Structure formats: C-alpha cells, structure tokens
Amino acid sequence: MTAPFAPWADPAASPLIEIRDVTKRFGAFEAVKSLSLNIYEREFFAILGPSGCGKTTLMRMLAGFETPSEGAILLDGEDLSPVPPAKRPVNMMFQSYALFPHLTVEKNIAFGLKREGTPSGEIAERVTDIMRLVQLTDFARRKPDQLSGGQRQRVALARALVKRPRLLLLDEPLGALDKKLRQETQFELMNIQETLGTTFVIVTHDQEEAMTVSSRIAVMRAGELAQVATPADLYERPESRFVADFIGEVTILEGRVSGADAVGATLSAMEGAPDLRVATDTLPPLGETAWLALRPETVTITPDRPEGADNALPGTVLDIAYLGNLSTYHVALADGRVVKAQESNRFGANRRGITWEDAVWVSWEEDAGVLLQA
Amino acid sequence: MTRTPGQRLLVALPYLWLLVLFLAPFLIVLKISLSDLAVARPPYMPQFDLSEGWAGVAAFVDALDVENYVFLAEDSLYINAYLSSLRIAAISTVITLLIGYAIAYALARAPRRWRPTLVMLVILPFWTSFLIRVYAWIGILKTEGLLNQALLSVGLIGEPLTILNTNTAVYIGIVYSYLPFMVLPVYATLEKMDESLLEAAADLGSSRLAAFFLVTLPLSLPGVLAGCFLVFIPAIGEFVIPDLLGGSETLMIGKTLWVEFFNNRDWPLASAVAIVLLALLIVPIVLFQRQQMRQEIGT
C-alpha cells in the first residue's frame, strides 16, 4: 500500500507554486493582504470564499493578469512576476469560458498550440487526443454558439489543457451549469486531473464543489487566508467560526471558558444550565469568550432527558426541514438560541414522532464539537 | 394570425406612402430612361396617353427604346465617371476605415464613464449641416487657405500646395463627412466584445498584436462591414463633395447626373444615368441589407 497523497505534510517536498507575502492593492483597497501559500505538484487545490474575498484576484495574479503590489509568486523556485501571461506555463479556464465565437471547437483548442509554433502534425494529434479525453470528437467542427453549456465548459477545459500547463487555473468552472450536470462534471474533472497529473487550482464560492473535488482547500476571507486544510480537516476541525459556518451546517454556541484541564474544557454557555464539556487539545485561557461549533449530525434529539449524555439541554422544536434521507430539527433553547440536530429518517427522531412545538432534549458527546477561540 | 382592421391600417399607411413616393418614382425613372429627349414640357416623349386606349399603350411601348443606354455605353465620359466614382468611393472607404477603426478602438477602451460623452462627441458633428461641414474645408484647403498658411509658417513646404479642386480634397471631404458612420458600427461591435476573450488569447500565448489580429479584428468584422457599406454606397453617388471640393479632373457620377439634368436638361439621359447607377448599387445594397438582417437575428 502506498502512502496517502499529502506532499504538504512532507517537509522535504518542494512546492510547485510558492506565494510569498503577496499583497494586491487597487487604489486604497487591499484585495489580497500579505498572503503566503504553497501548492504542490499534482494537487487539486481549491480556493474557496464568498464573493469579494480576493480569491479571483489571487488567481489572476497566478495567471499573470494582475501583478502583486508586494511579494512574489514563484514557480519551481523561480519568480514569475517578470513573465507575461502569454509566456507562463500556466493556463486558465475562464468563468465565462471565453471561447472564441468565430472559431470552431477544433480551432479554439488548437489556438494555443499554434501560438507556440507547434508543428501542425503534432497539433492535430494533440487536439484529437484531448477532444477524445473530454468527449468532444463529434463536435469538432461546431462553433461555440452551437454547443450546450456542458459542451462549452469541456471545450474551455480542453483548450487550456492541450497546452500541457504546469498549472491549470479554473475560475468557477462549473458555475454556469445546472446542479445535476455540475455534480457529474465534478467527477469528470477529478478523473481528468488524475489521468493527466496536472496541478489544478480551482476558484469557487461553492463549498460543496470544493469539498468534492479538491485535495486541499484554502478558505479566504477579506483578502486573507482563514484556513488551509484538507476537506475533512476543514469540516471536522475548523479553526474559526467563519470557517465552521462557511463549510457545511453548524450550530455555534457562545460562552465563557469556566474550566480547563489536560483533556478538555468547560464552557459556561447558559444561565441555569450545567456548563458544557468540550474535548480539546489546546487549552483556552480561563474567563475568555469562546465558541462551541456543533455539526447537526453529532447532535441527538430525544423526547426525554437522555441518560449518560455528556451534554444535554432542553428546548422546543421550532422547525423541521425534511431532506428525504435526513431531517434537520431546529430546536429553540430556553434563551432563544437555536441548535440544529440532524437525524436519519430511517432510525431517527422522526420514528419517535417528534413534531413542531414539542418539548425535547438535544444532547451530544464532549468530543462532538470543536471549541473555537476566534 | 388574424388582424384587426386597425392593425391593417397601421401597416398600410407607411406601406402605401413608400409605394407611391419611393417605389413608383423608380418605375417612372425607368420609363423615362427609355424615352427620347424632346423639346417640350416635360422634355421627353412619348407621353403616356390613356385616352387612346389599348392602341395608345401599344404605341407608347413601341416608342420606348434603349437608345439612352447605348449612348451611355458608347460615350467613355459616362463609363469613366462610373469607374472613377467607384474608385474614389473605394479609396475613401479604406481611409475612413483606417481612421474610424482607430477611433472606435480607442472609444471602446476608454474608461466606461467617459464613453457616452466621447461617443456623443463623435456623433455631434453629424448633426450639424453637411453642406456647412464641407464648406468649412474650402477655407482650409484652398491655395491661400489655412492649411497652406500653417504648413508654410512652420517651413514644412516652400510653396503652397494645390489641394482644393483635386481628388485629394474629395477624399478628405468624404472621410470627414462619413467618419461617424464608420466609427459607430465598429464601436458597437468592439464595445460588446467580452474582455475575457483577450485574456484567454494572452493566456494561450498570444502577444497583444497577435490577439488583436486573431481575436479583436475577426470579431469586429460585422461592424467593419456595416461601416464600409454605410460609407461606400452613399459615397458613390455623392454630389456636394465633388462639386464643392473636387476639380475638373474629379469625375463622379452624381455630379454628372446633376449636370445632365440641370444644365443640359436631358431628362431621359439623366434617368438612364440614374438607372445604371442604381444597378451598380443594387449589389452592395442587397449585401448590406442581408448583413443587417443577420445582425438583427443575431441579437
């Protein structure tokens, strides 16, 4: 068995792309604030964030359409800043696809190779190969306006990939597709990336998409990195309320740290209720405000106070969102705060007949949630 | 689709107007071009006489002939005038395209908030009198005019250039008068072009110049074509510019027609000149119309 793919954890590995203290200003506005990041060969790296967080600016600096105001971007240890977009071994798949409307699919794909001066025999061969890979062979002679959205997306991908870039940038590549097609295409993208071994950097605001496709995700907020981690780490061990809230559903309970020892801490979150117990390996300072992030699937909902649960609070069912396989219960606590609990519809609370306005208990184990200090 | 009488009237009113005042006149021109010159009022024959019934119609048709067209074909003056009109219009169109494209390109790249004002500035002269704008050039181009004064004073030339009353002056006049017609359609296509296409071209290895020729230029072709038609077609039949700025060497068919009609009072021949000119223009006009239709469907 081979070791899992995790070059970022290997201190001996040298990154393909090194972003060093990069700042980008537009007038007085700082779109990217002294940001540092390493991206490794063969990674499928996602940059995730709400609109206006600077993710597109970061990507455009990688492509060469913007130059950093400060700092440097290195590819294989060499500074990219003097290299214009046309000369970078980096290609981009544009959000609008930017297909040349006056050229056929074939000619769109061959465009970059012709610019390089690749011999025509080789161009034909490489274009044919890539069209087979993205299943466009039958559409070679069509113009972009005669293609469906999904087909256009594949032309844009093929056009960027055929140049065999060291790094492929994808700007919201699936944003224009409907949900079902988007999911299929995500797997297609992953397969293609695995087949070719090209390093992909994808910019998206869709957290589900980022979670599905990528090896690591950088969550950006207001020009800064909030957290860089694998999808699982990001979901299970968010480092801030922002990340916890941005990735998936979460309940965040604010409280004051009332005790701490080697295995966990207690959080005073509500008057008249016992302190909440949280397992954590970083010791929070006593008396400070902290937040408990709870994923809904770790919270159990029961009609009576459960025996032996580490934490339990009473409340009233406010709302039930039926999702087919699951149901999410919104439970209002005594002070009005809402805790979300998710149950499988095959075994869960639904069977026990919990419904609106019912008085219930929500409970969770001490290792269910994460204690956040920011 | 069924229509109410009101809707029918809506179409019928402008339709009839154009039939009577646009189409019918052409048929009359065609008829007169087949008639002979006569010393009479109106100065041509045969006259159509309905009172004689069918025999009158037959006699009328009999009297029509293509004599005027034979005359046009045999006299090199007319053939030269047609050819020279085409040449002058073509050269002017090319110059207008070069200048107009550069202006349209600059407009499309100007900061977004300036664009409406700049476009307005380009259109504004078009609203002022065409005759006056052509007239303005007389004072500039004539031998003792301002251009020569300026060039002499900076020492670029030793003696005044003769520009007025030459073909050069006609080119200047046409380019000047028709420039907005070139700038606007080209600007319209350049302005709506997706910026990311140029970035994509750069990303795929094109220099700026290559990106211009491979992406920008081909995509602006519809605008370029429309602009060229809008300049070329009316320039062929232009009268005021060659009359005021051109000289004896300037041979243009619009002027020939004017002279034939007003000075020689040969209406049948003038009509024949008009019909041949129209025949010359039919091809570009039809092409232009089809291009407009395609544009309409495209948008």
Added chain:
Amino acid sequence: MRRFSWFNATSLALGLAFLYLPILILVVYSFNESRLVTVWGGFSTKWYGELFRNEQFLEAAWVTLRVALVSATVATVLGTLAAYALVRAGRFRGRTLFSGMIYAPLVMPEVITGLSLLLLFISIGMDRGIVTITLAHITFGMCFASVVVSSRLVAFDASLEEAACDLGCTPVQAFFSVTLPVITPAIVAAWLLAFTLSLDDLVIASFTSGPGATTLPMKIYSQVRLGVTPEINALSTLLIGVVALGVVAASLAGKRMEGRADP
C-alpha cells in the same frame, strides 16, 4: 487587460481634432472683421448684422423651418407606424419589400431619390414648391425615423404589452399606456433626426423645389459656389450653435426621461 494606452489616447485626440477643427475655424472666422476669410482682421460681429438684413436668407430660413417642422412630424408618425409594423406585426404579405423600402433610402444616393421624386411630381402634374419638398422630406425622414424607433422596439420586451392586455387593456390602450412611454425617447430622437436631415438637405430639395421655394441649404449652396464669404460663416455658426444646443438639450432631456423610465 483593457487598457487605455497612449496610442488610444492619441488616436482619439487626433480624431476629435479632425472632426472639430474645421468647424471651430469656421466659427472663429465668422467674427473676422476682414472680408478676406483667410486673413484675420480683428474681431467683429458685423457679418451677423448683414446676415439679418439679408431678406433672401431670412425668407429661405423660414421656408426651411416650415418644411422641417411639418416633414419631421409626419415622418415620425409614419416611421413609428412602420417600425411597429416591422417589429411587432409578425409576417405579412410583402414584408420583405416593405423592409427593403425602409432600408434602401438610408443608403440611396440623394441624386437618385431627388430625380425620381421630381419625375413623379411632374408625371402626376403636381406643381413644385414647398409642398413637394415637404413630401420628399417626409419620405426619407420616415425611413430614418423607423430605423431609430425599431431599434428601441426590438430591445423592448413584447411581454409588457401582453401583460397590459392581460390586465384588461385593448391593444390600442396597451400601445398608448405601455409601449409609447417606453419608446418615447426613441421617438424624440427620431423626430430630431428627421428634423435635422430636412434642415440639412440640399440635393433632394434642389430637385423637388420649384420657383419661389428656396430652402436655406439651396441658398447657401448658390453662395458657396461663388467662394467663401463671411456671411456664410456667420450663418453656419448660427446653425451650428442652434443644432449643438438642441442636441445637448435633447440628450439631457433624454437622460432624465430614461432615468424616470428605469430608475
């Protein structure tokens, strides 16, 4: 990437200079004391005075103004109807011929239009004068007007009219309560265009006018053929000023109306 380079700035500056310098020179020399139009003899407004004492010019101006007002108004009405027919009436018999007759006059050499109209008026025995000029101007004016209005109509969502009908309007009410307010800026623009074209026309007016009906461009033309004169410069300056003011006012009014229509 879309950068306004020095090359762009220069071509724009040169282009605008090319467009405006001749007009500017004309205006400046209308205030020239000297009769020699290319020699500056000091500032004077005397040519404006002479202009206003020249009855022929005033009479021609009055003829032109009347023709332009009437022809622009009728042309706008007919042009709007034509645009509505082209854009909204769907397919009808002779539509191709109709749209051909709308577009052809836009590029038709004026000498041909002028000649053909003249021959029409003669063959139906109509006396030539101010009426025939007006009829001719309506004809080409309506074509330009219809192009202007139809470009606005094409951009205008037909479902608005359908919504109005759905809410109980008759088609006529729908036109007046929904369509007309939306296309009003285009109609104003169409009227202005038809008006200016009529004011401006020399060739067609020369063909279709008769004795006693001389328009201002015809008057200017007959003077200009004799050479550059300061009176013509003064007259040109006045015309340019009027047009410039009119266009600026119209575009400001248009902007305000647009602003009201879609805030």
